[in-house]
Amino acid sequence: MERVHHINPFARRDSHTKDTVLTVVTWLLSIFVSVYYTFNKPHDGAWHGRKIWHQNDAHDTAFRMNHIIASVYWIILFFLQGGYIVHLFSRDVERVNAACSVGSHFIVNNLFHFAFVMLFVRSYFGWAELFLVLNFVNLSSLYFRHPRYARFIHTPAVSGPLAWTFVAIYWNGALMVPHPGSLVARIFGNIFIWSILVYGLFFIVAYKDYTMGFNLSVLSAAIGVGQFLRQVIAFQWIFAFIIMAILFVATVIVAVPAATGRDFGYIRAREGDAERAPLLT
Structure with missing residues (x-):
């Protein structure tokens, strides 16, 4: 049982050394498969294998994305995740503990992304x-357990992957159904x-989380451009751009007060935590 405890990334422990190693290894694995299959198709005998964005372009679905916008999203996300991992090696104990507190879910996210x-x-x-x-459940659990962590943790490890996973469920799901380009589909x-709009507004209103709003607005733009280039006369790209605009405006409304120090909702939440702290101690 002790050996299982050491292997299990969700187990509680005093030292985070092994969590750090798993975090780095799984993150590099996630980057490798994403980059490799962006430029290469599977060579293991799968006749129906394609590159990532060839799969996207080969099927005429209602959630086909523009691969340039989506790729930029992932490049920035991987870059931000690198910044998050750097904090695991910080000399500031509080930063290290904060970063490691989401490490187990981040490891699982990387493994699920690799499998996907x-x-x-x-x-x-x-x-x-x-x-x-499964990854949506994993990241949602992480979000609701730690909704107000510092942005250097929240954006790369929580909101960025969660926004992508939510949209990707529709993106991949549209490919999964029979006749994905049919009128019914x-x-x-x-x-x-x-549902992207409803999902994004939920986090903006309930948690004042402008990172989720911005992430979903970018992914909506990817869908909008992808659908516009497919067929100019269609509802889907119009809907996608409307969703993008609403989420972006709502994001700015929340982000500007936060940037100027007027995020009163967040301050009240922190004060409430401070009032409860002596009782917990």
């Missing part, structure tokens, strides 16, 4: 959807795309 990419490029969309849903796509 490996299955997605091989056209196993059903199994890929399963790992997306596109009508359902016209309906389900509004």
Whole structure:
């Protein structure tokens, strides 16, 4: 049992050394498969294997994205995750403990992302959807346990991957259904795309989380551009751009007060935590 305790990334321990090693290794693994399959297709005999964005472009779905915008999103996210990992080696004990507190979920996110990419490029969309849903549960659990961590932790380890996973469930799910380009599939796509707006506004209103709003607005833009280039006369790209605009405006409304030190909701939450602290002690 002691050996299992040391291997388990979710186990409580005084030293975070092993968590740090797993975090770095799984993060590099996540980057490797993402970059490799962006430029290469599987060479293991899978006749239906394609590069990541070839899968996106080969199927006419209601959630097909613009690969340039989506790729930029992931490049920035990986860069920010590198900044998060640097804090694991900080001399500031509080920063290290804060970064390590989300490490187990971050490790699982990296492993699930690795599994998703490996299955997605091989056209196993059903199994890929399963790992997306599992990762959505993992990241949602992380978010609601730690909704107000510092932005250097929250954005790369929580809100960035969570926003992508939520949108990717629809992106991959549209590929999974029979006849993804049919009229019925596109009508359902016209309906389900509004869930991105509802989901984003929930975090903006309930948690004043402008990072989720901004992330989802970028991914909505990726869908909008991808749909516009596919067919100019269509509802989907119009809906996507409307969602993008609403989320972006709501994000600015929340982000500006936070940047100027007038985020009163956040201050009240911190004061409430401070009042409870002596009781917990």
